[in-house]
Amino acid sequence: MRRDFGGPDDLVAMQGMASRLWSPHSRFHPGQLAWNRYSRPVDAAGVDDGEAISIWEAGGEAVGFGWAEAPDWLELQVDPAHPEVAEELLEWFEEVSDAEQQSALVMQGDVAEQALAAAGFAPEEDGPFFVHHVVELVDLPPVPALEGYALRQVSADEAGPRAAVHAAAWSDVGPSQVDAQAYAQVMAAWAYRADLDWVVTDASGELVASALVWLDPATGVGLVEPVGCVPEHRGRGLAAAVTLASLHHLRSIGGTLGQVTPRGDDGYPGPQRLYRSLGFRPTARTVTWTRSLD
Structure with a gap:
């Protein structure tokens, strides 16, 4: 039917x-x-x-x-x-x-x-094309120290700032449709959890990088989607650190496996290199x- x-x-x-x-x-x-x-x-x-x-x-x-x-x-x-x-x-x-x-x-x-x-x-x-990558959460490297920055979870009332850091991080790809209304919808969706939504803040408290992980409680698999860092703060390991912070928390609440699906072709190789450096390994492609x- x-x-x-x-x-x-x-x-x-x-x-x-x-x-x-x-x-x-x-x-x-x-x-x-x-x-x-x-x-x-x-x-x-x-x-x-x-x-x-x-x-x-x-x-x-x-x-x-x-x-x-x-x-x-x-x-x-x-x-x-x-x-x-x-x-x-x-x-x-x-x-x-x-x-x-x-x-x-x-x-x-x-x-x-x-x-x-x-x-x-x-x-x-x-x-x-895209390639699924997975990592056993027991094999995660530690979360690195970030001089001049801090890692934390998103608050329930931060849809606007959270949308803004995502849009800024993806600004070099094209205009983002993620605004405060859209991110409020994301936060209300199954299976969003604010404790798996992590950000990096600079010395002034401004959000400069982010990583969202979605836990499927039936499988124990957490999907990393999406990750981003605003252009002026790149090259300092922030995307890797915020991803690891969210995955370590995923492990602490019972998650067993992390998944991410970056591009696999030569046209956009950076994210794949990042995730493989964190222990993710390729499985299947689109x-x-x-x-x-x-």
Whole structure:
């Protein structure tokens, strides 16, 4: 049975599926879905213009979902026990999309690959891709001392400053949609925890770096998403320190594994080098599949 997205409860159903299927080789962690949904101002009960989300269920649980973030871009996950959903999902995407070229992102070897190929999609040989990395939390290096800076957790009333440090850290990539409203949505989402949201402050108390970790209590896996440091404070180990601080706290509350998914291609190598220096090791990569309908 398929239904269109109807609000926060449906996102929780998608997160529950991601949790149930999680492995180092699966596409989504529940925290990724929460960040993708709420890291911009949205109508919690609906979708944006040009966006569409649909969920497939069997036996009372989600077994697949498609998230057309734009007419030309599809995110999806299909339960390997229900491979037939992939074909229905791609037919749905074609119905809701009017783009002449369409792309879909899946993990290499994903159950949906056969349906993608049958629908005329082909894997891209070049271009950006992402690589899941994991670290056993017992193997974490210590949190380094930071001269002139301090590490702390975010307070519940700091949505505005927390959004501002994220936006500043990503300013060289492009304008950020993360504002105070969006970050308040993030803080209200399952499975956000303020004790896993860490920042670095400078001598004046200004927030200059941040790292957010999402704990899935069912698996014990904490997803690092996102991390950032404002440009004028880079090169001082702040991103590494704030990431380690959040991961050490994750371990202290029962987390067992950390996950992060940086770019794996040569176009943006810095984050991958950072995370590997902290003990993260690669597991599986994404593949973009594209088709033209013109």
